[in-house]
Amino acid sequence: MLNEETVIRNRAEGGKTSATQLRIALRNCGVIDPEDIEDAIGQGAYAALAKVLADGDPEGTIRTIMDSGLRGRGGGGFPTGLKWQLSARPQADQKYVVCNADEGDPGAFMDRSILEGDPHTVLEAMAICGYCIGATKGLIYIRAEYPLAIERLHIAIRQARDYGFLGEDLFGSGFAFDIEMRYGAGAFVCGEETALIHSMEGLRGEPTLKPPFPSESGYLGKPTNVNNVETFASVPPIILKGAAWFASIGTEKSKGTKVFALAGKINKVGLIEVPMGTTLREVIYEIGGGLQHGKAFKAVQTGGPSGGCLTTAHLDTPIDYDNLIAAGSMMGSGGMIVMDEDDCMVSVAKFFLDFTVEESCGKCTPCRIGNKRLYELLEKITRGQGTREDLDHLYNLSLVIKDTSLCGLGQSSPNPVLSTLHNFRDEYLAHVDEHKCPAGVCRELIRYEIVPENCVGCTACARNCPVNAISGERKQIHFIDQAICIKCGACLEKCKFDAVIIN
């Protein structure tokens, strides 16, 4: 369900309805100067903090967050209000609020954009969270590869301290809260909350078993509330506009909006924010402007290396946490990679497994070795050496890795394999049975050939072939020697007469 007001307003304005974006977390991105705190205040920054402190009712504020239905935007979708309540419960001399700005999902840049465009919203929400759970210290864990976000956060923190939004006695309430930054070296696994906490403690960035959950025992053994950047960015509007307002947007179990980084073979690559429940079709064709070069849509990967692909069958599925899981994928942090008819799904699975193998911390065997074996099986299949037994093996090993890995990385890393196996079994079978790559991607399985009827003998291909695999006189039909060809594709690109084809 779209936000009604939005739809009504749009109808009135131009008749175009549906799929309008609604920006809650991104409300100030592209609007304010992120280095000028007063510009942020001009849009309402810190008013929610003032309200929460004036109300003086942390439990009531937690209830508001609960009633809003906000769920964690870092991937898991855990109810944020419940997390705050769990973090508020334990008694401790010190508690921490951590902002997870690790954003390791390849192709994702939602959190970076929020931090670069509107850092104050995150600082404000962290202070609100601190007040609610009884923490006086906040930490932002951010990857060092985000220098601009880091710089703007530094400036924002300094300005917030100057204005009295961080530090002692905020808004005369007696509540003190300050924020420091911690830097990550850019390991995907360090986005997992226990690994993140260990990394901040100066230990190896390796996950540990939960429980204990960070809300009981986190940073330095103290109760720690970890939330994602976008989760925090949704908090101030909820405080100011009310739980009922937020809960009126979205689907039954997924409230509010979600930011997605639209990437891949789509015309309008970009950062979007849509109400939960918007369909893939709306995102891809209306907001994203359809596929590049008018190609046919094949699949979209959500949830990055932990997610799965959705196909044409899912185009009209409303996007929310539960529907994506039911479809064999997951929301993840919001990466959305669109693929067209030229993408080979076996290669796509291989790409993500390659990433996982690199990023596995190696602590547990199924993840460290199992993913490597999955990768090797996929490699074998893309070379045309796979068998039907290999497909069964892929499937079974995937299930074992999911069941026996320690952290979310291993528990979800086989998802790209399982979902492509499920949705594109024919394509796997073509690789295995016929040694063909229908999308024409897997090098070992394709041949570049020249169609004699189309060749005019212009020599463009021959001149551009790096290994002189093409023979033929000027104005004569040309020919590719398969024994020499290294399948670089240069001839295909250069031929203006569609004479070079992939077979």
Add this chain to the structure above:
Amino acid sequence: MERIRTAEQLHRIRASREQMSLERREQGIVEVRVALATCGLASGAKSTYEYLVEELPKRHIEARVLRTGCMGYCYAEPTIEVTLPGAEPMVFGGVDPARADQIIERYIRQGEMVDGHIPRNYEKVTLE
């Protein structure tokens, strides 16, 4: 800076910012936002920004040029948003200095549409 201790003080800053932007509109001052996030910078938005900061005063156009974060149109970076007094904000994509020149001469001066206009495709919440 004196620390803000009450919601009223905070509100005063907000009100004065709103007042300032109202006055700017009345004085006919143009507002130009340049998306200067990592994505924008990577596609050359810095030179667009510098060009605008330099050229607008040279051409005697009173304008406030702001650096902002991402506007979300990665496919059309560098992007800028121009708000003429009394008009709806207009977003333009692919704004290199040449296009910025066109925007100044044709859109800002004469209100004519120029290439690269991107229809705004979102609503945003405002915080009361």
